[in-house]
Amino acid sequence: xxxxxxxxxxxxxxxxxxxxxxxxxxxxxxxxxxxxxxxxxxxxxxxxxxxxxxxxxxxxxxxxxxxxxxxxxxxxxxxxxxxxxxxxxxxxxxxxxxxxxxxxxxxxxxxxxxxxxxxxxxxxxxxxxxxxxxxxxxxxxxxxxxxxxxxxxxxxxxxxxxxxxxxxxxxxxxxxxxxxxxxxxxxxxxxxxxxxxxxxxxxxxx
Numbered sequence: 001x002x003x004x005x006x007x008x009x010x011x012x013x014x015x016x017x018x019x020x021x022x023x024x025x026x027x028x029x030x031x032x033x034x035x036x037x038x039x040x041x042x043x044x045x046x047x048x049x050x051x052x053x054x055x056x057x058x059x060x061x062x063x064x065x066x067x068x069x070x071x072x073x074x075x076x077x078x079x080x081x082x083x084x085x086x087x088x089x090x091x092x093x094x095x096x097x098x099x100x101x102x103x104x105x106x107x108x109x110x111x112x113x114x115x116x117x118x119x120x121x122x123x124x125x126x127x128x129x130x131x132x133x134x135x136x137x138x139x140x141x142x143x144x145x146x147x148x149x150x151x152x153x154x155x156x157x158x159x160x161x162x163x164x165x166x167x168x169x170x171x172x173x174x175x176x177x178x179x180x181x182x183x184x185x186x187x188x189x190x191x192x193x194x195x196x197x198x199x200x201x202x203x204x205x206x
Contacts, residue, residue, distance in 0.1 A: 032052075034128065034129065034147055034149070034165055034167065035052075035054075035149065035163070035165060036074075036076055036126050036128070036149060037126075037149065037151050037160065037163050038160075039054050039163065041056055041160075042054035042055060042056055042160065042163060043055060043056075043057055051164065051165070051166045052164070052165045052166075053162065053163070053164050053165075054162070054163045055161065055162050055163075056159065056160065056161045056162070059161040059162060060154075060161070061203070062121075062199070062200065062203035063203045063204055063205075064119060065119055065120065065121035065200075066110070066111070066119050066204070067110070067111045067112075067113065067117065067119055067120040067121070067155075068105055068110055068111070068112050068113075068120065068121050068122075068123060069112070069113065069114060069115075069116065069120060069121070069122040069123070069155050070098060070101045070102050070105070070112060070122075070123050071098075071122065071123065071124040071125070072094055072095075072098045073093065073094045073097040073098055073124075073125040073126070073127055074094075074124070074125065074126045074127070075090055075093065075094060075126075075127050075128070076126055076127065076128030076129075078128075093127055093185065094127070096186060096189055097125055097127070097189045097192075097193075100189050100190060100193040101123065101125075101192075101193045101196070103193075104193045104194060104196070104197040105197055105200070108197055108200075108201060110197075110200065116155040116156050117155070117156065118156060120154075120155035120156065121152060121153070121154070121155065122152070122153045122154070122155040122158075123150065123151070123152060123196070124150070124151040124153070125148060125149065125150055125151070125192075126148070126149040126151070127146065127147070127148060128146075128147045128149070129146055129147030129167055146167070146168055146185050146188060147165065147166070147167040147168075148165070148166055148167075148168075148188065148192060149163065149164070149165045150162075150163070150164045150165075150192065150196070151163050168188055
């Protein structure tokens with residue numbers, strides 16, 4: 001990956017997230033229209049479908065960030081598929097992702113809070129692309145696809161440094177049918193949060 005500058009935020013985040021993406025449920029090609037983030041000033045550094053990564057060329061080293069703010073995951077309500085989910089199910093998705101990310105960081109000894117100060121990285125997620133072909137029991141509806149957009153920004157300047165987008169779908173490897181359940185989405189959350197924490201560990205020499 002010659003386009004990744006060693007030592008800056010781009011290299012470790014990109015390498016870590018692409019590595020975790022390989023372990024995620026089967027991916028489907030994503031496209032530019034799925035981004036909800038303003039990509040002004042960012043450059044496409046990897047188009048390794050199904051993962052798309054945009055970065056700021058002068059992004060600082062990830063090792064410069066030792067505090068973290070984790071936003072509650074946002075849901076893209078313009079996605080027609082969301083209409084098939086109840087408010088309770090959407091709330092579960094948001095809370096599950098947020099709590100998993102916070103727990104991963106705090107268990108590893110990192111400070112997570114809400115105060116923006118120097119050395120604080122803000123991590124945000126947008127959930128979209130949800131496809132629910134049918135329902136059965138609470139929190140057990142079929143979720144065929146999910147798209148996750150991760151945004152990494154400086155908490156003080158609000159400058160976005162990296163945006164990663166990946167689209168996944170249920171796989172017969174994990175379920176008896178092509179359509180996944182929320183267990184697949186939950187597993188995707190686990191892979192994302194663990195991969196981000198491991199990437200941060202690497203940057204800090206842990």
